[in-house]
Amino acid sequence: MLKKIILGAASIAVAGSMYTTTPAFAEDTLYIPSLSYRTGAFAGAGIPISNGYADYFAMLNARDGGIGGAKVVVEECETGYKADKGVECYEATKGNGALVYNPYSTGITLQLIPKAPVDEIPILSMGYGLSAAAIGEKFPWVFNYPASYWSQMSSILKYIDSQGGIKGKKIGFIYLDVGYGKEPIPLLDKLAPEMGFEWVGFPVAGKDMQNQAATWLNVRKERPDWMIAWSFGAMTPTAVKEAAKIRFPMDKFVGNWWSGGHADLEQVGAPGKGYLAANFSGIGTDFPALQDVIKHVVDAGNSKANKEDIGKVNYNRGLFNAVIMAEAIRSAQAKTGKKGINGADMRLGLENFVLDEARLKEIGLEGFTAPVVGSCADHEGAGSIFLQQWNGSDWERVSDLIAPMTEVVRPLLEEAADNYVKEQTDWKTQSCG
């Protein structure tokens, strides 16, 4: 019996491995891998992101027959938000003619950055990853449109300044104690004397994400005027609940754009009313492009998302990621005159696309986000963000677009990029004319 099972399993395995010889993609398809995390601790954010990402391309395929006549093939590979599985997915898919990678995890991004110039496949880490990658001269193959963490932090500080001044105030910074959370600290150090505020850090270790009672006791002791959160996954609802418990004024508590998804605050509900979060992609479905997604993909039964989840924060984030890539593909097609492009063409596209107000209106996303324009030197686009507020059951946009303090952030980014490149021998840079 056991022998039969083993033999059967082995023969299936052999048959399967024969079948999985690299699928040949036709010349005029655009192959885009999607490193998803539908499982694991961060699936709450990962699922809507992957859905939005896939649905936008599915909509373009259904409505326009692809981009510039070439069909888009999105292949998902599950990473579970783990760096080693992310690299495994990268190795498994890059041979299929991948145009661009969106790792959706800072850990995976850091591991892929050195590989990008060698394999000639660009990386678009949209609003995460290495802030210093914004310097296009030093990181030709890495992009973090529409804004880096440092730009975002400067925008949040500007918002606080606009709400009754920041001078002489005390800012509490609660962060996940990993690379992601620590990233904005140099900017806080730099801006604190310039803007005249004082800041205190409250690190939360990864295993204590859901156990922050002690941290918030410290917050109560320090009595900050404002709190800023760099949290992710289960850390966000826990932080908001604990803040509510110590009666911290919710409208003085600002999360970054990974700390403000629907999945995060729906678990908190009414006590989280007033909590603010940064965002760069519109909320809701009142955009023609999203209506098209619903019509061509969701109603046709080709989406993995439930209809009521369309238009939520992280779904729209994933969709916006797809929009940037689609625009870059169009730009690359126009530049090279080819239908099916490769990774190097895609890099050109990412440096040359123009997503201005007019173009946003044309693709049915007017007012969805701030304009983003690709460029050789500036790989973050210095995009503006807006703030959204939790009303107890849904997110509402509450601020205008807030531009980052480019004049402060840019020199810091350049310094960080120099430091990164200094450690690397034979690093490929580019000069922008």
Add this chain to the structure above:
Amino acid sequence: MFYREAGQYKTSYEADSAKFPIRQDKWFIWFYLAIAFIAIPYFGGQFFLDAIMIPFLVFALAAVGLNILTGYTGQISLGTGAFMGVGAYACYKMTLAFPDVNIIVFIIASGIFSAIIGAFFGLPSLRIKGFYLVVTTLAAQFFLEWAFIRIPWLYNYNPSGAIEVPQREAFGVIVTGASASSEVRYLVVLSVVVIMTWFASNIISGRIGRSWMMIRDMDIAAELMGVRPLYAKLSAFAVSSFYCGVAGALMVFIWQGAAEVEVFDYNRSFQILFMIILGGLGSLLGCFLGAAVIFIFPIIIHNILPPIWAIITPWTMSSSQADLVAAVMIGVLIVTFLIMEPHGLARLWAIMKQKLRVWPFPY
């Protein structure tokens, strides 16, 4: 029939206590080495080398390290991930300080740092055993993880808190960094693993290894017979951590290219522990078999299950579903193995070998 040692006479002590006393085993090992050193780098594609073989060898080396401690000396440890981290951070700091030195020298030398830290955290083992020791090694795990986060000097004040592997050469060939070819990196890992495993097998069959096994089997009896527990236990911790440290340095420098602290967390320790339990405690072969099952098996499931599923059923299976199936299958496999063959895959191999020796006339 094929595997019969009839007619192979041993005429000296050396021949009798040889590593592979049967002639067929000697042929096999040379055959396997030839495949590993020639055929795999020549025919294996980049995915096979980068995503399967290199990590497999790295984990096998870490499993050898843990097996020395847990399988041969009987001291259970959950600090493997952290000891791997010590090796990686030590190698990183050394190569930044002396960029022109052959990187392989530093990869090996990083094991020394790990050995010192490991021996230090092994001190409680002189007084406590079993579950209590597990807890103290877990404390080492948490303390070292904390240190990797909180001591910015270790990651060179990088704002993202990660270590990025610079490009380094050995013998004029690029070995680390993204420009290093898969074949070169594979051969470096393979050479280190083969040489270190060979060392390990010699240490284990020698005086030191026998004293470890005496401590494992009954420490009081061992002490009465003249084995000093201080030396035996601490040397086991040091050697084990040395192996883990080298594995950690290889993992970051040759395999991943960059690392955050999370890659050295306690999940890594458990992963390595599962490898030696499934592979077989107290067996070097088991380390390799266990690493193969725990690491390679899910990748195979992940990559071939969706296409098979598409052939045999009308539905499609997504990558994340395949991942979940792999996780479930690994769990079931561990439970099944612990019930049906508690001595692991190595024991299964030994049974198979015995069957082969007497085949086709088992009586």
